[in-house]
Amino acid sequence: MSRPARYHHGDLHSTLLREANRLLDEDGIDGLSLRKLAERAGVSRTAPYHHFRDKNALLCALATQAFSQLDEMIARQLQGDGSRERIQHFVSEYLRFATEHPEQYELMFGRTIWKSGDPTDELKAVAYRSFRHYAERLGSQLQGRLPADTDPLRVAQASWATIHGLCRLVIDGIYVNRDDMEAVSQQAVALIMAALKPVKND
Amino acid sequence: MSRPARYHHGDLHSTLLREANRLLDEDGIDGLSLRKLAERAGVSRTAPYHHFRDKNALLCALATQAFSQLDEMIARQLQGDGSRERIQHFVSEYLRFATEHPEQYELMFGRTIWKSGDPTDELKAVAYRSFRHYAERLGSQLQGRLPADTDPLRVAQASWATIHGLCRLVIDGIYVNRDDMEAVSQQAVALIMAALKPVKND
DNA sequence: TGGCTTATTTTGACACTGTCAAGATTATTC
DNA sequence: GAATAATCTTGACAGTGTCAAAATAAGCCA
Numbered sequence: 001m002s003r004p005a006r007y008h009h010g011d012l013h014s015t016l017l018r019e020a021n022r023l024l025d026e027d028g029i030d031g032l033s034l035r036k037l038a039e040r041a042g043v044s045r046t047a048p049y050h051h052f053r054d055k056n057a058l059l060c061a062l063a064t065q066a067f068s069q070l071d072e073m074i075a076r077q078l079q080g081d082g083s084r085e086r087i088q089h090f091v092s093e094y095l096r097f098a099t100e101h102p103e104q105y106e107l108m109f110g111r112t113i114w115k116s117g118d119p120t121d122e123l124k125a126v127a128y129r130s131f132r133h134y135a136e137r138l139g140s141q142l143q144g145r146l147p148a149d150t151d152p153l154r155v156a157q158a159s160w161a162t163i164h165g166l167c168r169l170v171i172d173g174i175y176v177n178r179d180d181m182e183a184v185s186q187q188a189v190a191l192i193m194a195a196l197k198p199v200k201n202d
Numbered sequence: 203m204s205r206p207a208r209y210h211h212g213d214l215h216s217t218l219l220r221e222a223n224r225l226l227d228e229d230g231i232d233g234l235s236l237r238k239l240a241e242r243a244g245v246s247r248t249a250p251y252h253h254f255r256d257k258n259a260l261l262c263a264l265a266t267q268a269f270s271q272l273d274e275m276i277a278r279q280l281q282g283d284g285s286r287e288r289i290q291h292f293v294s295e296y297l298r299f300a301t302e303h304p305e306q307y308e309l310m311f312g313r314t315i316w317k318s319g320d321p322t323d324e325l326k327a328v329a330y331r332s333f334r335h336y337a338e339r340l341g342s343q344l345q346g347r348l349p350a351d352t353d354p355l356r357v358a359q360a361s362w363a364t365i366h367g368l369c370r371l372v373i374d375g376i377y378v379n380r381d382d383m384e385a386v387s388q389q390a391v392a393l394i395m396a397a398l399k400p401v402k403n404d
Numbered sequence: 405t406g407g408c409t410t411a412t413t414t415t416g417a418c419a420c421t422g423t424c425a426a427g428a429t430t431a432t433t434c
Numbered sequence: 435g436a437a438t439a440a441t442c443t444t445g446a447c448a449g450t451g452t453c454a455a456a457a458t459a460a461g462c463c464a
Contacts, residue, residue, distance in 0.1 A: 012412085012413090028317075028318070033449080033450065034450085035449080035450070035451085043413075043414090044414050044415075045414090045451095045452095046414075046415085046452075047412075049451095050411075050412055050413075051412095054451075055451065106313070109371075109374060111308070111373070114375035114376050115373075127376075147396070150392075151389070154386055154389035157386040157389070158364065158386050158387075160367075161364055161367035162364040163367070164367040164371065165363035165365070165368070165370065166363045166367070168366065168370050169311075171313070171317075172311060172316050172317055174311060174329075184359040184360050184363060185360075187353070187359070187360045188360040188363070190352075191393065191394055191397045192397075194349070194396070195392075195397045211441085214441085214442090235420080236421085237420085245443090246442065246443050246444075247422095247444090248422095248424085248442080248443075249441080249443075252440075252441055256422075257423090
C-alpha cells in the first residue's frame with residue numbers, strides 16, 4: 001500500500017486535474033463524470049465539490065490549462081519571416097495539437113463550456129489572449145503584403161476559422177483521414193498566399 | 203378535448219419528429235430528452251422506442267431532415283455564374299441557415315451523432331451527397347479560373363471548412379457578433395477570388 | 405497543552421437521464 | 435371470430451450532477 005487511505009487526501013486539487021485529463025483522453029468528454037473521477041482519486045463522490053464549485057468549473061480549469069499550452073505553441077511556431085513554409089508549418093502544428101488531443105480541443109472551443117456551460121473569467125481571458133497573440137503575430141508576418149483595403153484582423157479571423165473548421169471536422173468524426181486534412185490545409189494556405197502582393201522572399 | 207386519450211396514438215412517428223424539432227429549438231440539444239419528448243406527444247416514456255430504435259436513431263432522423271433542407275438550399279443558391287456576388291450571397295445564406303437553426307446545425311455536424319453516436323447509413327448518404335453537390339457546383343463555377351496545379355476538390359474542401367468553421371464559432375458561443383461573422387466571411391471570399399485567374403465578368 | 409475555528413471529506417438523498425423486460429391493449433389478417 | 439402483429443404502458447435498473455447534514459482532521463490562538 002503506497003498510501004494508507006487517510007481521511008484527508010492532502011493534494012486532491014491537483015490530483016483531480018491530473019486524473020481528469022487522463023479520463024478525458026481515455027473516455028472522452030462524455031465519459032468524464034465527476035463520480036468516476038472521484039473514484040479514481042480514491043475519494044467519495046462529493047469530495048471534488050470542495051475544490052471545484054461544480055463540473056463546469058472543473059472543465060473550465062482543464063480548458064484553461066490547454067489554452068496555455070496552445071498559447072505557448074503559437075508563440076513558438078508563429079515567428080520569424082512570413083514565408084509560406086513557416087506558415088504552413090504552423091498550420092500543421094495546429095492541426096497536430098488538435099488531433100493529438102481532440103478531447104481537450106473540444107473542451108477549449110466546444111459548446112460544453114461556451115454555450116451549455118458558463119466560461120470562467122480566467123478561461124475567457126486566456127482564450128481571448130491566445131487569439132490576440134495569433135492575430136498580432138500573423139499580422140506582423142503579412143505586414144505590407146496585404147491589399148490596401150484589407151483589414152489584417154479580418155484575415156486573422158478568416159484564416160483561424162479555416163484552421164478551426166478543419167479541426168472540428170476531424171475531431172467531430174466527419175473527416176477521418178488526416179492526410180486529406182493536411183492537403184486541404186496546404187491548399188488553403190496556398191490560396192491565401194496567392195492573394196498577397198508578391199515580395200522578395202517568395 | 204381535441205382528442206380523447208386513446209391507447210393508440212395513430213400518428214406517433216411524425217408527431218415525435220415534429221415535437222422533437224420544437225424541443226430542439228426551445229431547449230437545445232442538451233435539453234432534448236426522450237422522456238420530455240414522450241410527455242409532449244402525450245404518451246408514456248418508452249412509447250418512442252417502438253418508432254425509433256434508440257435516441258441516436260431519433261437524432262439521426264432529425265439530422266437527415268435538416269441535411270435535405272441544406273441540400274435544397276445549396277441547389278437553389280449555388281448556380282449561375284461564379285461571380286463574387288453570387289458566391290458571397292451563397293455564403294451569407296449558409297451562415298443564415300446555421301445561425302437561424304443552430305441546434306439542427308449542431309446535430310448535423312456535431313459529435314453527438316458523428317463521434318459519440320452512430321450515424322445512420324441514410325444520414326451518411328445524405329450528408330456526403332450534400333457535400334458532393336456543393337463541390338460539384340462550386341467546381342463548375344470556378345472552372346477554368348483555378349491555377350493548373352490546383353485540385354478543385356481541395357478548394358471545395360478548404361472553402362467549406364472555412365464556412366463551417368465560422369458557423370461553429372458562432373453556434374458554439376465563441377463568436378457572438380453576427381455582423382463580424384458576415385465581414386469575416388466576405389474577407390474570406392475576397393481572398394479566394396483574389397487568388398483566381400482574372401476572367402471577363404470580374 | 406487544550407479548545408475553537410476552519411477546511412476537508414463522507415453518507416444520504418433527490419431529480420433527472422436512457423433503456424430493458426414483461427405485460428396490456430388495439431389493429432390487422434386469415 | 436381467432437390468431438398474429440403492432441403499439442403502448444408500467445416497473446425497474448444503473449448512471450448522472452448536486453444539495454444538505456454529519457463526521458473527521460488540520461490549523462491556530464490561548
